[in-house]
Amino acid sequence: MSDDILFVSNGNGKAIFLTSRAVLVKSFCSLSKTCSFKDSCQSCEIVDAAKSYLMGKKSDLNVKSLDGELSAGIGEYKIGKNVLLKVMGLGSCIGVILSDVSTGICGIAHVLLPGASNSGEAKYAETAIENMFEDMIRMGARKNRITAKFAGGAQVFKHMSLDILKIGDRNAISVEETLVKRNIPILAKDVGGEVGRNVIFNPVDGSMIVKYTKGEVLWL
Amino acid sequence: MILMTDLGNLSEVELDVLKELGNIGAGHAATSLSKLLNKDVYLSVPEVKVGEIKNISSEFIGEIVAGVIIALQDLEEKKSGYLYIMFPEKSARKIAGDLFDMEELDEEMYASTIMEVGNILSSSFCDATADFMDIILLPSPPSFAEDVPAAVIDSVVSQMAKNSNHIILFETSLSSESDIEIYLALLPEACLLDDMMKIMGQL
Known part of the structure; x- marks a missing residue:
């Protein structure tokens, strides 16, 4: 698994994550305006779901992987x-x-x-x-x-x-x-x-x- | 005689001619900047890139710059090309601040100062090409924009794209000891290239 592009959504917001070697490198999040971390995502339900997906774990949220x-x-x-x-x-x-x-x-x-x-x-x-x-x-x-x-x-x-x-x-x-x-x-x-x-x-x-x-x- | 140079197929010699034009122009611009700021200004070795328009975005830096665009015309009012002078924001603020000996300038003042610096640089660029190559280039008044270079240049590219799918980009940077950086790009139209080739052919 390399360089996944993930789409994660929950009731509040949705985000696209670009990854490299199973690390989140860039995000486009619909909540970035109100989020205290701005673009440097650290921890929230959406980020955590993306991270667990990358580690091969199941998540409660809907995580979809894109084909490039x-x-x-x-x-x-x-x-x-x-x-x-x-x-x-x-x-x-x-x-x-x-x-x-x-x-x-x-x-x-x-x-x-x-x-x-x-x-x-x-x-x-x-x-x-x-x-x-x-x-x-x-x-x-x-x-x-x-x-x-x-x-x-x-x-x-x-x-x-x-x-x-x-x-x-x-x-x-x-x-x-x-x-x-x-x-x-x-x-x-x-x-x-x-x-x-x-x-x-x-x-x-x-x-x-x-x-x-x-x-x-x-x-x- | 009109030669209509095919931009996709420039020879090494033709690229060198272009590089020389840029070099002379940028050299004069550097001298003016040095006088204006009363500091030494260094000039980087210029790079000439011929590329397809679709790839142009990747040639520019991704950060927001203060940019001045100047159209160049010859005596018959034919479009000769464009000069795009980019000032990374830190450099632009420093130049404007130094010139007025002030820390903070209001935005209007800041924009017109940078436009004026662009004006001075482009005029000396044009003077140099007139002196050395006998090509008269008349600069238009400057247009000012602050954004990523790719977004600023696309309206210029759209003008040039009507005639060609290739673009020549001449890039050099001016810098001074106090960390001022300026990037200069010349986007020549085919007729300017033709004129240059003719002149070089006579030498």
């Missing part, structure tokens, strides 16, 4: 089954997640530009979403079960002389229009603002975790 993680670079998309999906360092870019919770097939796109590409390049919103959608169906996802979540499109510049840097809003609009046109239900979105984001998708419960570069974490 995939990260999409700028202008790429990645699809997988029961894997943790990530896009990191989003400024004006958008992380678009499509998922079919019934089969566990999901995908994430790191959209860079609004509109569509003539040559099928996934850096454009429309092209990325359509190609990813088709790939997921080929992999076994059910067309009418696919739903979407997306986040990003910030305007990180406080003082700006270049209009071209205002591309975040246009990206967000393009993503939303494409999803509406394709009749893909939008379950959650978190766009705009002035702070960069990391977006993570947990296929076990279908939640999108938005971690702002300045610390705040949202589970959507």
Whole structure:
């Protein structure tokens, strides 16, 4: 057993743990805002459940193990089954997640530009979403079960002389229009603002975790 | 003649030319910074990286920096590229504090000070390329953002990505004895590369 990715939930909260050699190395917890340990998890019901799972012990809580993680670079998309999906360092870019919770097939796109590409390049919103959608169906996802979540499109510049840097809003609009046109239900979105984001998708419960570069974490 | 250099296939010589441009520019920027702060400033050996846009996030440091972006234009108002000057937060506060001889600055003052430092650095960068390579680059007024570099650079990358899937990143760092660090990245458009290659061809 090496490098498990665990999802643990109880009545109060839920958390994703990245592990290395059976040690918890990183967590994304829905309780981090109110937790006195912040990100340096020490001990609580959820952490203890993850630790006992790693030691091969049974726990009272629901602990699920994911089959690895995939990260999409700028202008790429990645699809997988029961894997943790990530896009990191989003400024004006958008992380678009499509998922079919019934089969566990999901995908994430790191959209860079609004509109569509003539040559099928996934850096454009429309092209990325359509190609990813088709790939997921080929992999076994059910067309009418696919739903979407997306986040990003910030305007990180406080003082700006270049209009071209205002591309975040246009990206967000393009993503939303494409999803509406394709009749893909939008379950959650978190766009705009002035702070960069990391977006993570947990296929076990279908939640999108938005971690702002300045610390705040949202589970959507 | 337009050469439209294919960014994915630059030769060693072409990379050296690019490195030299960055070197000269950064050298002048270091001199200005040294005068401004009245301290010795050291310049690291520059690195030129040609990579696919999708991998660019991994080229940058993961911490939050104060960043200044400046667009570069030639005399015909063609986009030549962008300069991205990154100040790790500790360095940015130190520079602003030193310049005003104050411990704490209000945020507005802090941002405009860093923008001005970015302005000075980019102007000397452009002066150097004009002097040595006869390439006139006009810097735009600075844009300021505080975030992780990957999140700041993506709007610039989106502009460049319309034409190319590759990006050239020229990176160097300036540092001084009092632990000030500044990272400088030049993202040249294909037309700037073409101009440089033409000039180097004439030498």
